[in-house]
Amino acid sequence: MTTTAAPSMRNGVDTATLFATLDAVKQAPEAAAFQFRAHNQWVSGTHSQSSISDYFGVGQDQTHERTFVFDADHPAVLVGTDKGPTPVEYVLHALAACLTAGLGNIAAARGVTLTEVRSTVAGDIDLNGILGLDPDVRNGFQQISVRFEVKGEAPAETLRELVEQSMRRSAVYDILTNQVPVSIEVDAS
Amino acid sequence: MTTTAAPSMRNGVDTATLFATLDAVKQAPEAAAFQFRAHNQWVSGTHSQSSISDYFGVGQDQTHERTFVFDADHPAVLVGTDKGPTPVEYVLHALAACLTAGLGNIAAARGVTLTEVRSTVAGDIDLNGILGLDPDVRNGFQQISVRFEVKGEAPAETLRELVEQSMRRSAVYDILTNQVPVSIEVDAS
Numbered sequence: 001m002t003t004t005a006a007p008s009m010r011n012g013v014d015t016a017t018l019f020a021t022l023d024a025v026k027q028a029p030e031a032a033a034f035q036f037r038a039h040n041q042w043v044s045g046t047h048s049q050s051s052i053s054d055y056f057g058v059g060q061d062q063t064h065e066r067t068f069v070f071d072a073d074h075p076a077v078l079v080g081t082d083k084g085p086t087p088v089e090y091v092l093h094a095l096a097a098c099l100t101a102g103l104g105n106i107a108a109a110r111g112v113t114l115t116e117v118r119s120t121v122a123g124d125i126d127l128n129g130i131l132g133l134d135p136d137v138r139n140g141f142q143q144i145s146v147r148f149e150v151k152g153e154a155p156a157e158t159l160r161e162l163v164e165q166s167m168r169r170s171a172v173y174d175i176l177t178n179q180v181p182v183s184i185e186v187d188a189s
Numbered sequence: 190m191t192t193t194a195a196p197s198m199r200n201g202v203d204t205a206t207l208f209a210t211l212d213a214v215k216q217a218p219e220a221a222a223f224q225f226r227a228h229n230q231w232v233s234g235t236h237s238q239s240s241i242s243d244y245f246g247v248g249q250d251q252t253h254e255r256t257f258v259f260d261a262d263h264p265a266v267l268v269g270t271d272k273g274p275t276p277v278e279y280v281l282h283a284l285a286a287c288l289t290a291g292l293g294n295i296a297a298a299r300g301v302t303l304t305e306v307r308s309t310v311a312g313d314i315d316l317n318g319i320l321g322l323d324p325d326v327r328n329g330f331q332q333i334s335v336r337f338e339v340k341g342e343a344p345a346e347t348l349r350e351l352v353e354q355s356m357r358r359s360a361v362y363d364i365l366t367n368q369v370p371v372s373i374e375v376d377a378s
C-alpha cells in the first residue's frame with residue numbers, strides 16, 4: 001500500500017500556501033485587518049475614473065502589482081456618454097467575482113477539480129427611485145439574481161455545496177445582503 | 190433689463206435632456222424598469238473575468254456602445270495572482286462613481302458649476318471572517334468611509350448640500366446601507 005500526497009496545486013490554487021496562510025492568521029489574527037481603497041476623480045457629467053492601487057494588510061501598507069484604472073458612466077438613455085459601465089453594474093461584477101474566487105478556493109481546499117465556472121448576475125432597478133419621482137421606490141436594486149453554471153470532477157450535489165459554502169463566506173454577498181455603515185465627509189471650497 | 194436663458198450644458202450634463210428625461214419617465218413610469226447584468230467566467234484560482242454589455246431599459250433590450258471587460262483576483266498575500274483588483278475594491282469604486290455621477294447631475298440641475306471633484310473610499314475588513322477563523326467577525330466590510338474634495342462656483346455649504354443630495358439619491362449608497370435580496374441558482378454537472 002502506498003500513500004500519495006495530495007497535489008498542492010488544484011484549480012490554480014496553491015492549497016499548501018492557502019492552508020499556511022490560514023495557519024499564519026490563526027497565530028496572528030491582527031494580520032487579517034485589511035483596508036481597501038479606491039481613489040476617484042470626476043471627469044465630466046456622469047463620467048468618473050477610479051484608480052485602485054494601495055491598500056493595507058498583513059500589518060503594513062501594500063500596493064497591487066499595478067494600478068488598476070476604471071471608468072464609470074451612464075449610457076446615453078440615462079443622460080451620460082457611456083464611457084464605462086454604470087456604477088451598479090460594477091456591483092454585479094463584484095458579486096460574481098467574489099463568489100467565483102471563493103468557489104475556486106473552497107473547491108481546491110476540498111480536493112475538487114473544477115473545469116468550468118460561468119455566472120450571470122442580474123439586478124433589477126426601478127429608476128423612479130433615483131430620479132426622485134416615486135418616494136415608495138428605493139434607489140438601489142430591488143433584487144439580484146445569480147445563475148451559476150459549474151462543471152467539475154464531482155457529483156452535481158457536491159458542486160452545488162461548494163457554491164453554497166462560497167456564498168456563506170463571501171465578502172460581497174455579505175455586503176449586499178446585510179448593511180454596511182457608510183460615513184461621508186466633504187471638504188468643499 | 191434682459192433675460193438670459195440658462196445654458197443647457199453645465200458640468201458636461203445636458204440639463205435640457207436631463208429634465209426632458211425626467212418628464213418622459215413621469216409620463217411613462219414603466220420606462221424606468223431597468224435590469225443590469227454582468228457575465229462572469231472563472232479563469233483560474235481566484236482570478237475571473239466579467240463582461241458587461243447587455244441590459245434592459247426604456248422598455249427594450251439595450252447594449253452599451255462597447256463590451257466592458259474586467260478582471261478580478263486576489264493579491265499574492267491573499268493567495269491570488271493579482272491580475273485585477275479584489276471584488277470588494279470594485280464595490281468601493283462603484284460607490285465613489287455613483288456618488289460622483291449624482292453630484293455632477295444634481296449640481297447641473299441646480300445651476301452650480303463644479304470645477305473639481307475627487308474622492309477616496311476606504312473599506313475596513315477583517316479577513317478572520319471570510320477565512321472562517323472567527324464566527325463573530327462578518328465577511329464583508331465593517332465600515333466604509335468616503336472623503337470628498339469638491340470645488341465649484343458656489344459657497345462651500347451649497348457644495349456640501351449637493352453631496353448630501355447625491356447620497357440621498359444614490360443607488361449604490363442604498364445598496365450598501367440597506368439590504369438587497371440575492372438569490373443564487375446553480376446548474377451543476
